[in-house]
Amino acid sequence: MLLTSAPTASADYIRDKQWVIDVINFKKVWSESQGEGVTVAVVDTGVDGSHPDLVGQVLKGKDVTGGGENPEDDTDGHGTGMASLIAGHGHGADNSSGVIGLAPKAKILPIKAADRDDFDDDQWAEGVRYAVDQGVDVINLSFGDSLAKPGSEGAKAIEYAQQRDVVVVAGTGNDGNAEVSYPAKLPGVLAVGAVDQSLKIWSNSNYGEGVTLVAPGTNIVRADTNQSNGYAEADGTSDATAYVSATAALVRAKYPDLTAGQVINRLIKSATFLDRDVKKVPDEEYGYGLIRPYSALTMDIPKGPKQGPLAQSSPSTSTNSGAASEGNDSTNQAKEEEKSSSGSIFLIAGIAAVVIIIAVLFAVIRSRRNGRNGGPGPGGGIPPQGTGYPPHSPTGHQPYPNSAPNQGYPTPPGQSAQHPNPYAQQPPHQGQ
Template sequence: MSFKRVSSTAGVMAMTGALLLTSAPTASADYIRDRQWVIDVIDFKKVWAESQGEGVTVAVVDTGVDGSHPDLTGQVLKGMDVTGSGDAQDDTNGHGTGMASLIAGHGHGTNSSAGVVGLAPKAKILPIKASSTGDDYRGDQWAEGVRYAVDEGADVINLSFADPSAVPDSKGAEAIDYALQHDVVVVSGTGNDGITGVEYPAKLPGMVAVGAIDESLKVWKKSNFGPGVTLAAPGVNIARADTTESSGYAEGSGVSDATAYVSATAALVRAKYPDLTAGQVINRLIKSATFLDEDVKKVPDEQYGYGIIRPYAALTKDIPKGPKQGPLAQSSPSTSTNSGAASDDNDSTSQVAKKKKSSSGSILLIAGIAGAVVVLGILFAVIRSRRNGGSSGSGSGSGTPSHGTGYPPQPPTGYQQYPNTAPNQGYPTPPGQSPQQPNPYTQQPPHQGQ
């Protein structure tokens, strides 16, 4: 059964002055690098002082990844083509190469100052080609790709597509469960229709479901929302690598791009904290996220989830590990959604159960039924105090996936030479905002996903 990619509405888009930056960033001589507004908002250099994703493998299940692109040389492993056409690095669509560049692109030229740079430039990319056109995915094939990625040691799996057939009893769902059981962080987008309903596979239990924000750091109008949204990340007017274009680059908007940035953030955390489980990595992403000045009444929010990613905070904030299964674990005889995002201890639900059993037994021996009632009341208070305020990351609702529109060529500049940019051109400060004001994205936010 075929399905559609949760891709990007791609094209050449004019950059605006909507960014809430401290001031215009220093201009470079590279046209493509100057269009990467996310670099300044997230402050890549500050993040890289903590982690660059070294030693981590991110599987990109997509249209393949062209490892010959100058911004990806040396980053792309052999991978697997589950479509049967042959080569996982033969990307005739460009989408997979684009996602890989946002995750692990290293740029090129002098001091790597040209081209696209990813958020985790030292992570490795394991390409899984599951589509040739971006629309001809098959559930059994991408499921095979996910299992291959797990068996090859992938730490993070990026799924920038939607699959209406990936219901809980499908092969795709079984493959996702296989990945989660083997301690892999799996990330997918919510959908590009601007409607209520998170798409599959992002909707499946344990998945990190990602929505997109624009340059004003507001939820993108086409980003699907509703129960099940986990995080939000930049996904509008995103410059990325694309060897199907004459310039080698394209620009687009969609939850696909946001998904790639969340996958990259997970790679950064896994590199710095190799002892954390996949669930505990997700816990750091959630606990460090921000709502900025949004007046969020309930967490997770149906648009932002637990908030917008803050990679630097995810790497540096003092966040207890939390339960091994993480905040997105589903209720079962051995786990509970109560040990989710807001849990600040390392005790598991089973440990709480042991305490309950021990205390109950002691009271029954000492004081009979009356004493048992008292202690059970105390236990109830203890357990209640350990509960988190969030709910599971999965949710209900579905949406209709949309096709990408292709990636029109960038200006015919080639890989190496780009038009010079006037000094301090960058992204102007919005009218009425003082250049001295701090970047709200990097501030301690008034609301956090905790």
Template sequence: MALTGALLLTSAPVASADQVRDAQWPLTVYNAEKVWKISQGAGVTVAVVDSGVDSSQPDLTGQVLPGKDFTGAGDPHKDTDGHGTAMASIIGGHGHGVNDSAGVMGLAPKAKILPVKVSYKNTATWAAGIRYAVDQGASVINLSFGDSGGYPGSKGAEAIAYAQEHDVVLVSATGNDSGTVTYPAALPGVVAVSGVDKDLSFWSDSNTGKVTVAAPGVELAQVDPNTKSGYSVANGTSGASAYVSAIAALLRSKYPDLTAGQIINRLVKSASFLNNKGKTAPDKELGYGIARPGSALTMNIPKGSKEGPLAKASPSTSTESGAASAGNDNPSQAKEKKDSSSGGILLIAGIAAAVVVIGGIVFAVIRSRRNRGNGGPGDGGGIPPHGTGYPPQPPTGYQPYPNTPPNPGYPTPPGQSPPHPNPYAQQPPHQGQ
């Protein structure tokens, strides 16, 4: 079992831990030092449903809970693939050395990591893993895998519905083959995450369609137990998903009284199309915009309904994904009132009735076959067999980490923000977050 290829397409080793910290560009873009004065994710458990988490890595010591292995190997802290450890470091790494100044610093460095070792191709294992994570008290679950068979009516869909019923935020990668959003990200109520690069532009390999938000997904520094240095750089919506899971942990720590739906409401309504002119929400590439932890933590956003803004449906009767619903929390509420006479109708243009299970299953089968035929997951471009680890070659034009981090920052909003209640029609009040 391995969880690397489909959602972590390229990687290269990094020479030293201090170079890793220097090159963690998402921390610069997110102004993490300022964010951490508000929240560091303390008191929150994030389940990493993945290939396991190597708890012996110096940037993760003390962060990793006992967890459970659903693959039969017996040890959730053994990660021969390295993918789960990488995701855990992006979420909850704390660095090491003098003042923890070296190695990977996660965006939620005080959140605890619950390792749930699964086989992504075996739906029963990750479905059982999700239920286990819920029962262990995880309030955020990161699912950095796709094309997993978690279509409506499957055990995976039922497990995700179980988590939602128990007030858990579920975050999933959209996929990396420039196709459409894969399952489980395509399931109702799941936060589906695409990737952006250092310029905050859409990463062209990200899958598109029913995207919720975007996050950094290119040249991400991460812990890698399979390299000599212990680190690597990689591209993928896996890492983007991990960053959004970290933001959810920051929010759950800061706002413990909010439901999972209300946390997602803050996440969605604080997102922005920074550096992406001409986008309107929901956008097929960036969803409701680039997720921003500082703004999500500080903006004046009403709690909204307990269910939150994402459409939800029975896992056995719908194929709709994490697009905003037509309820009061919908960022495009005014338009939806014209398009629908019922607040329960999903925000999916052109759909006049609910889609039945058979349609979802046929879509999943067609999608799977298409991927096998074009180098997507399941054939070459998919997740590699157990033991192959990261692809050995770096991306074309790859350069080693620089000694100083890039600093794309956020531009100053042009002119005065219009007096409009829709947060997507405004530039954010706090830049650099």
């Protein structure tokens, strides 16, 4: 939805329309981190680096659509919008005009993977791999692709990114369906839903198993050089995804020693459900909650395992390397404990069988001595034993917050009375 007053809109008016600035309290967040030294790849329709709010923030990048060398956003404006929400710095006196992003000192690596909204699996997968090879820290995927299921080129490219310690963020989709879209639904991807200005789940935000976090996603003003005044206003999980990617960039800048999984851990542990009556975590609409960038930067949160709290792709579908292979300590330990438990059960079953056989033989001998034909009757043998394996969790996430001991993921701080809820007020909000 374009701004209805686009022909006469002033830059100051654009800044005033950014309600998210007050909700999140950008200035307070920036006292901790602005995303310095971090690069976010925006795999989208390209990025217009000449937009006044993005000048100097956009790296060279790549066009994987075959349309040329430069990833220009000359037909849609969507990618430019995502880049502005992540790393826009505004313009004019003190940069007080135009769009300001949540991580204004992060750099954007533009990857043009589509002209509009028709994302080809092979093309954007190539873009993801290129971005990883350029050393990006975060990849923003503000699109859906129904073909990006496990085993697809897109899925393999995301595994490639995860194995090389890159945070991958994608939107859940804008259909209002009880099904998270791909590639957000893929293992290990930080799947983002959208909330409206009342901070309730947006009616068109896809939900269901796999939602990780939610962020503001309605009435979002963003840069768009395809419009006459250079700006557009829109609703969608795309915008929410950009804000989560920016939050990941802020955390990576402040905590460069954390793995991608541990960055996601901080985002999850610092999130909030506000006053929502959530019965089970992750919730099908809110996931682990609403992002709180300032809390993600300042709360005392244990690093946790290197792999992070989200389920990862099966080793049978990818080659373990880098950070991904290093982060499997807790998984391997669980497997060893599982094998040990199973072995103990079978050992006990074997001893029990021997005892029963001895008892039966004793009864038979005694029966024969007493002149009777004895022995166990029908159905009197050893009952079948269980497998010794715990029941398989139906969700893609590790059990949370009721995790098994030593998982490294306690109940999220910020949900107790010790951490006041920064989103308690209705808009305009005090922020974080």
